[in-house]
Amino acid sequence: MGALGAALLVLFALVTWQVAARGPLLARDVALAARLRSGGLPDGAAELLADLGSVAVVLPVLVLVAGWAGWRARTAGVVRWWAGPAAALVLxxxxxxxxxxxxxxxxxxxPPSMAGTGFYPSGHTATAVVGYGAAVLLVSPWVCGAWPRRWLVVGCLVLNAGVGYGLVRRGYHWPLDVVGSWALFGALLVGSALWWRGRGGPPDG
Structure with missing residues (x-):
């Protein structure tokens, strides 16, 4: 998993370099954005997906999951039952x-429909990656069986892909804005997962 985190950081560095230097990859980025905006899901469905990356949605979800995970850890006798939920919220x-x-x-x-600058990296994408990913990390230790835990991860990946698609489809971000956030905050989440694993599940101090 450490190799995955390193690869994501390398990807983030490459994408950031292309965006900052206005490199040749930006032409393909613009072309891809135009194709994604021209079809696919209806506007309403795409807007819903984009909204799933807002703090107003992600924060309550993570707070609820953190509360549940803290309760489970406390009832299981974990000494520092609050450590995992607190770490997720700090993240x-x-x-x-x-x-x-x-x-x-x-x-x-x-993009053409948006004014101003400051679109890289995507904040909605970053919020979704960290919020939903941290929720999975909190829930996973309490899920019995490897396959259910894998499906949790798959569901989180699909949800984040949907958020990214919705943001580009609605013209709120360029594709590379989304990819950059996936890479940087995916690496941050991988580091957190390694911390979780190092404690054998729910952090117990």
Whole structure:
């Protein structure tokens, strides 16, 4: 899993370099965005998918899952039952601390329907990756069987893919804005998963 985190960081560096330097990959990015905006899901469905990456949706979900996981850990006799839920919420709080400076530094102009700059990386994508991913990390130790845990991960990946697609389909972001966030915050989530694994499941201090 450490190799996956490293690969995601390399991908983030490459994508960021292309966006910051206005490299040749941007032409393909624009062409792909045009194709995705021209068809696919109806506007309403795409808007719903994009909204699933908003803090207003992700934060309550993570708070509920963190509360449930904390309760399960406490009833199971875990000493520091609060450590996992607290770490998950802190992880979500880190998102704007990374996204905002990067947006200001890269200053990428938005798609045709959006005014101004500061679209790379996508904040909605980052919020979805960290929020839903952290929720899976909290729930997984309490799920019996390897296959149900794998399906949790698959469901999280599909949900995040839907959020990214919705953002591009509705013209809120370029595809590389989404890919950059997937890479950076996916690496952050992998690091968190390694921390979880190092404690053998629910953090017990």
């Amino acid at each position: 979500l709080a880190v998102v704007p601390l990374l996204v905002v400076p990067l947006k200001a530094w890269i200053a990428r102009p938005g």
